[in-house]
Amino acid sequence: MRIGVIGVQGDVSEHVDAVAHAIREYGHRGEAFAVRRREDLDRVDGLTIPGGESTTISKLLVKLHLFDEIVRRATEEQMPILGTCAGCILLAKDGGIQAKKTESRLLALMDMAVDRNAFGRQKESFEADLDVIGLEKPFHGVFIRAPAIVRTWGDCEPLAAYQGKVVLARQKHLIGAAFHPELSNDFRIHRWFLELF
Ligand code: GLN
Numbered sequence: 001m002r003i004g005v006i007g008v009q010g011d012v013s014e015h016v017d018a019v020a021h022a023i024r025e026y027g028h029r030g031e032a033f034a035v036r037r038r039e040d041l042d043r044v045d046g047l048t049i050p051g052g053e054s055t056t057i058s059k060l061l062v063k064l065h066l067f068d069e070i071v072r073r074a075t076e077e078q079m080p081i082l083g084t085c086a087g088c089i090l091l092a093k094d095g096g097i098q099a100k101k102t103e104s105r106l107l108a109l110m111d112m113a114v115d116r117n118a119f120g121r122q123k124e125s126f127e128a129d130l131d132v133i134g135l136e137k138p139f140h141g142v143f144i145r146a147p148a149i150v151r152t153w154g155d156c157e158p159l160a161a162y163q164g165k166v167v168l169a170r171q172k173h174l175i176g177a178a179f180h181p182e183l184s185n186d187f188r189i190h191r192w193f194l195e196l197f
Pocket of ligand 1: 050051052053054055084085086087089116117144145146147
């Protein structure tokens, strides 16, 4: 399997390392590499979209001619995608008032609405142990200016919440995490992603 990490902005190298580690840990064969051009995207079987700044990532995806092809592959070919933090915002169908204000284009693949600044300014970064449906032991979540998933519908399943707000959801071949599983040295969420192939 060839997993691409959208490499236009954000914590790209942490993601490449985490995916490569998970591939080894769970005995898969494959590689992880950054995707910046259309040729890179054409080589991947699945994608992760890192944290960063969702409006910037969105603009760069459009500029680099990656945006529409990601949507096409995810909808027509069920290409697996793991989006974390800004990547989770981009996966949502509804980005709330802030996405409208910034006129940010979302990939709009998952039946969920997000609130980009759900945890407020005072609490920009924090860590919390999360009970995740399907995992035996809690997952230590690292949150950095994290969004929350404020509503899900259709096929989107909420899998974990923090302070009453959904922070992890899955819809078939798509996973959105408001936190950063690539920073926890725990690859159980990556494992789910790798099992999608
Ligand atoms: N709040 C940021 C945004 O709106 C996301 C933060 C992150 O990815 N760490 O894009």
